[in-house]
Amino acid sequence: MRIAFNIGLIISILYLPWWVGALILLVACFMIERFYEAFLYGILTDALYGTSLGIHAIMYVASLYSLVVFCLAAFLRDKLSWQ
Amino acid sequence: MTYLKRTNVNAQRSRVTTLFISLVILGLFLIHYIFPGAYAGLFYPITSAFWKSETGVLGFFSHMAKIVVSKYSLVKENERLIQEVASRDASALLVDSLKDENETLKATLGRTGNGNDILGVVLSRPPFSVYDTIVIDVGRTDGLQVGNKVYVEGDTLIGDVVEVYDHQAKVSLFSTPGRQMSVLVGKTNISAQATGRGLGNFVIHLPVEVGVQENDIILLPQIRPHTFGVVETVLVDSSDSLQTILFKSPVNINSLRFVEVDRNSK
Numbered sequence: 001m002r003i004a005f006n007i008g009l010i011i012s013i014l015y016l017p018w019w020v021g022a023l024i025l026l027v028a029c030f031m032i033e034r035f036y037e038a039f040l041y042g043i044l045t046d047a048l049y050g051t052s053l054g055i056h057a058i059m060y061v062a063s064l065y066s067l068v069v070f071c072l073a074a075f076l077r078d079k080l081s082w083q
Numbered sequence: 084m085t086y087l088k089r090t091n092v093n094a095q096r097s098r099v100t101t102l103f104i105s106l107v108i109l110g111l112f113l114i115h116y117i118f119p120g121a122y123a124g125l126f127y128p129i130t131s132a133f134w135k136s137e138t139g140v141l142g143f144f145s146h147m148a149k150i151v152v153s154k155y156s157l158v159k160e161n162e163r164l165i166q167e168v169a170s171r172d173a174s175a176l177l178v179d180s181l182k183d184e185n186e187t188l189k190a191t192l193g194r195t196g197n198g199n200d201i202l203g204v205v206l207s208r209p210p211f212s213v214y215d216t217i218v219i220d221v222g223r224t225d226g227l228q229v230g231n232k233v234y235v236e237g238d239t240l241i242g243d244v245v246e247v248y249d250h251q252a253k254v255s256l257f258s259t260p261g262r263q264m265s266v267l268v269g270k271t272n273i274s275a276q277a278t279g280r281g282l283g284n285f286v287i288h289l290p291v292e293v294g295v296q297e298n299d300i301i302l303l304p305q306i307r308p309h310t311f312g313v314v315e316t317v318l319v320d321s322s323d324s325l326q327t328i329l330f331k332s333p334v335n336i337n338s339l340r341f342v343e344v345d346r347n348s349k
Contacts (some may be wrong), residue, residue, distance in 0.1 A: 013211075014134065015211070018212060021212070034101070039111075039112070040108070046115065047126065047210070048123060048207070048212075049121075049197070049212035049216050051245045051259070052119065072143070077241045
């Protein structure tokens with residue numbers, strides 16, 4: 001499943017609207033334990049599309065998003081049951 | 084009986100792994116922070132190949148879909164387009180003559196609005212990018228520089244080049260959320276501050292007394308003839324001394340395929 005999420009994220013970064021990638025990343029962080037790759041995709045997205053102008057002057061939005069989602073998933077994952 | 088607590092080797096190993104991975108990720112981020120163009124320069128040659136193939140694949144499926152459309156609707160569409168072209172021909176001739184006259188007058192005064200344009204293929208556009216940026220397939224080897232203005236269909240100004248690589252360049256659209264631009268509004272060229280809202284949309288706040296109407300043209304203060312935006316909606320609240328003007332670029336950012344970069348502009 002980890003590989004499937006990785007492939008999905010690469011495709012979404014290159015070909016799909018940004019919110020699809022954001023959604024896949026969110027699901028991946030909750031479904032897979034310690035999905036460290038999230039940070040790499042955040043950095044990659046910022047590198048490919050980001051500028052020094054950012055969005056509303058906030059730079060590194062994708063990296064920040066992956067950090068928040070990863071931490072949130074790490075905190076909530078053990079407390080959630082998928083059954 | 085007293086037992087010594089066992090050291091949990093697995094937990095310790097896991098902690099070391101986590102620490103190591105965190106340091107690697109932090110290192111990668113620091114490289115991106117200190118050298119913002121490093122990863123883009125590395126990845127663009129690879130991603131460009133994928134983006135170019137995507138354009139081909141999508142184009143193929145788009146054409147296939149059109150073939151499936153019924154012949155009757157295609158005939159009707161054809162008739163409508165022929166009429167539209169005929170009605171626009173006359174006004175296009177007038178616009179051409181006015182452009183020539185405008186350029187002659189500028190040349191008489193020792194200025195020129197002509198640019199040194201180069202055509203670029205759009206490799207990536209919103210909504211792929213959350214940042215309202217586009218990536219084009221021309222770069223440093225084609226003479227592009229940071230700050231060059233980017234046009235669509237010759238005279239619609241949409242953004243400027245912010246990062247240049249050997250064979251690619253990153254263009255920031257003026258409509259990037261939060262980006263502020265000085266613009267001239269309407270026939271009387273009222274100066275105002277426009278704020279980007281993403282995907283070619285902007286907002287301006289002006290006093291209610293300033294007469295702005297729908298379909299008024301928005302320009303940037305520069306010599307090259309261009310269109311920047313067209314007023315879509317004017318919102319007036321009786322309890323507010325300011326009116327909100329919503330305007331958008333006349334081109335659809337989501338369907339951009341080609342752009343022109345003016346290598347003389349800065």
